[in-house]
Amino acid sequence: MDEFILAIVKPIVDHPEDVRVEREEGDAEITxxxxxxxEDIGKVxxxxxxxAKAIRTVVYAAAGVHxxxxIHLQIAD
Known part of the structure; x- marks a missing residue:
């Protein structure tokens, strides 16, 4: 799922080399x-x-299958 999120976000930002995803897994949820x-926060x-809503919708739909x-997706500032 990390790679999927990166594949969605990297094309919309000016600095794709600085995009990263961290995963935190609990008993009942994954964040x-x-x-x-x-400077790329506004684009995301x-x-x-x-x-952001569209990204979350696609991620949640894809994650629901797997x-x-x-699932929670947070955009860190």
Whole structure:
């Protein structure tokens, strides 16, 4: 799933080399933290959070097929 998130996010940012994902797994959930350069945060979030919502929708849909835990995607600032 980490590589999937990177494949979605890297094309939309100006500094794809600085994009990274950390995974934290609990008993009932998995949290992915997305880190991008400060100047790329706006591109990942988008106007009114539309891009972030779209990324989360795709990630949650893909994870639902492979994971049996609740998935969270956080965009770290």
């Amino acid at each position: 992915y933290r997305l880190f991008v350069r400060q 979030i988008g106007k009114k959070g539309r891009v 994971e049996h835990k609740k």
